Amino acid sequence: MSIEVLRIFKKFGDFTALQDVNLQVKRGELVALIGPSGSGKTTLLRIIAGLDVPDSGVILIDDEDTTYRRVRERRVGFVFQHYALFRHMTVFDNIAFGLQVMPRNLRPSKEEIRQKVFSLLKMVQLEGLAPRYPSQLSGGQRQRIALARALAVEPSVLLLDEPFGALDAKVRKELRRWLRRLHDEMHITSLFVTHDQEEALEVADRVVIMHQGRVEQAGTPEEVYDDPANPFVYDFLGNVNLFRGRIHGGRAKIGDFEVEVPEHAKADGAPAVGYARPHDMDITRKNGAADSIQAVITNIVAIGPVVRIDLQRYDNGERLEVELTKENYRDMRLVQGDSVYVRPRHLKVFVAEGK
Amino acid sequence: MADASLYTITRASKIKSVASLEPRWVRFLLTLSALLFLVFFLLIPLIAVFYQALKAGFGPYFGALKDPDAWAAIRLTLFTAAIAVTANLIFGVFAAWAISKFEFFGKNFLITLIDLPFAVSPVISGMIFVLLFGLQGLLGPYLAEHDIQIIFAVPGIVLATLFVTFPFVARELIPLMQAQGSEEEEAAIVLGAGGLRTFFRITLPNIKWGLIYGVILCNARAMGEFGAVSVVSGHIRGLTNTIPLHVEILYNDSNIVGAFAVASILAFLALVTLVIKTAVEGQVRGEISDRAKKGALS
Numbered sequence: 006m007s008i009e010v011l012r013i014f015k016k017f018g019d020f021t022a023l024q025d026v027n028l029q030v031k032r033g034e035l036v037a038l039i040g041p042s043g044s045g046k047t048t049l050l051r052i053i054a055g056l057d058v059p060d061s062g063v064i065l066i067d068d069e070d071t072t073y074r075r076v077r078e079r080r081v082g083f084v085f086q087h088y089a090l091f092r093h094m095t096v097f098d099n100i101a102f103g104l105q106v107m108p109r110n111l112r113p114s115k116e117e118i119r120q121k122v123f124s125l126l127k128m129v130q131l132e133g134l135a136p137r138y139p140s141q142l143s144g145g146q147r148q149r150i151a152l153a154r155a156l157a158v159e160p161s162v163l164l165l166d167e168p169f170g171a172l173d174a175k176v177r178k179e180l181r182r183w184l185r186r187l188h189d190e191m192h193i194t195s196l197f198v199t200h201d202q203e204e205a206l207e208v209a210d211r212v213v214i215m216h217q218g219r220v221e222q223a224g225t226p227e228e229v230y231d232d233p234a235n236p237f238v239y240d241f242l243g244n245v246n247l248f249r250g251r252i253h254g255g256r257a258k259i260g261d262f263e264v265e266v267p268e269h270a271k272a273d274g275a276p277a278v279g280y281a282r283p284h285d286m287d288i289t290r291k292n293g294a295a296d297s298i299q300a301v302i303t304n305i306v307a308i309g310p311v312v313r314i315d316l317q318r319y320d321n322g323e324r325l326e327v328e329l330t331k332e333n334y335r336d337m338r339l340v341q342g343d344s345v346y347v348r349p350r351h352l353k354v355f356v357a358e359g360k
Numbered sequence: 361m362a363d364a365s366l367y368t369i370t371r372a373s374k375i376k377s378v379a380s381l382e383p384r385w386v387r388f389l390l391t392l393s394a395l396l397f398l399v400f401f402l403l404i405p406l407i408a409v410f411y412q413a414l415k416a417g418f419g420p421y422f423g424a425l426k427d428p429d430a431w432a433a434i435r436l437t438l439f440t441a442a443i444a445v446t447a448n449l450i451f452g453v454f455a456a457w458a459i460s461k462f463e464f465f466g467k468n469f470l471i472t473l474i475d476l477p478f479a480v481s482p483v484i485s486g487m488i489f490v491l492l493f494g495l496q497g498l499l500g501p502y503l504a505e506h507d508i509q510i511i512f513a514v515p516g517i518v519l520a521t522l523f524v525t526f527p528f529v530a531r532e533l534i535p536l537m538q539a540q541g542s543e544e545e546e547a548a549i550v551l552g553a554g555g556l557r558t559f560f561r562i563t564l565p566n567i568k569w570g571l572i573y574g575v576i577l578c579n580a581r582a583m584g585e586f587g588a589v590s591v592v593s594g595h596i597r598g599l600t601n602t603i604p605l606h607v608e609i610l611y612n613d614s615n616i617v618g619a620f621a622v623a624s625i626l627a628f629l630a631l632v633t634l635v636i637k638t639a640v641e642g643q644v645r646g647e648i649s650d651r652a653k654k655g656a657l658s
Contacts, residue, residue, distance in 0.1 A: 056546055076549050083550040089543035093565040102561075103551035158551060 013062030037205035040215035082160030090139040103158035165197035248279035281349035297346035412620035424621035433606035452529025460537035486591025512594030532574030569643035
């Protein structure tokens, strides 16, 4: 089943939560909705589930208009940020709830419900926990029970709100890989909200980046990471170094450094900002190219396979961050306080707006 | 009021460790003075009630209770309390539900209105009804024309009691339901449950102890209310006297044994209320801290 979101607007009082949001989740896809807090991602998820009503716009689930259909008739699975397990019910009753409240003519028999619950418990690898209460479970276990409960009614789409938000780092990593494997087995169309770009890039088939109620970019993890549509996406998806300059005749001049920017040829004289990821930067001892930037090493973090080097530019005092492989770092024998030359290998230039 | 005292208890149990830093004699002195205070102002009067009631032996005691006027007062009190508690139970749940789960215009005004009976002296509450429904009152002529009697009759007593006990259930439930939020209800609805089923299977079990606690307090006040009821009752023996009013009449007649015998019923009811309240309080705290624990996790 597919989800399609068309031209959704939503305001809460004076606050505009969603502005002309368009989004597509294809059948069987796992899509991540990411953005900083307040970007409207949870509101969008709730609107798709039917827990909130948009001011205007259309929600299509499997090409059917469900915008004003009642929540219980949409057949969506929803996993809440804090799980929202029923506190006074056992794990068994929590998972069985959705089946027990079905209309009498559709409701499975008691025995069928029992079998279904235990097969779901097996799927989330928590077979022994049926008689427990939610307060007796760990965060990761609650998360998986919440997922089993949502899947019990065989929803057409699965919506997850910050599914790993309340878990510690280690459990989080385990669970997101598990969720990915589960999705590969079940192929249920899923949309999950997160503020953690690493999580989104690792788990999802496609990523949708939201900011201030708008969709900034949508694409595969590679597309959005390697070719961000705008400075916000660049900044949000990982660490960056900023180089400020100006555009002249189709070239961005940033200090002594120049790049061809044919796409910005019309913006002659406009201020420009160049973005480079820390792993797209070179460090040399000698000034090989005339357009390198001289900087001093202020800190070195050499834990793991990648060495992070913090530098400060001589010309304007701005900070830079460079990542080297351990071999490269050892060969160069860099130490704190060394004066070196830095050069971005790739520079993505955006024309600065309104400055 | 009720919920405030509950929070104080919870908080007090948390700062116990700080209190125990005081020297031993200070702790002893403080505890002793508190106990003495309780004995003098609560325990001795309570014993006095039963002592006075039974002074002449069990015969006169039960005799006073069997008196038809006393019986009528007991029946009227039970009848009034039954209506007041039921009505305020339903209203309290509705009001708490609306206030804690929805945003709407005039919400703060509604909360203030619910608190009004706490702020107003019960005598004034009674006066309001006299001014509204009394012969000289706003609706008096209309009521007289249609031969409907509210003041100096049972309807007035029920109305006054309703008014005075209005906040108990709602005040108990609002903080509880606000703390619990509505995620579980939303989860139930997404899973396909309807509104009624969600209420009975999710909301009600989550608030049941708070609800029972509110009902107990509401009932205690409904049976014990004196001021408001006194103004609207007219003190007609055997007809419009509740237990507290009957006690006053007997006392004014210098019927000491009778007065204290009837009073002992109220005292006994208070003791029963206290025992149930203590038992339920622990459960309510469980309901709140359960949620607090959940909140701390997130």
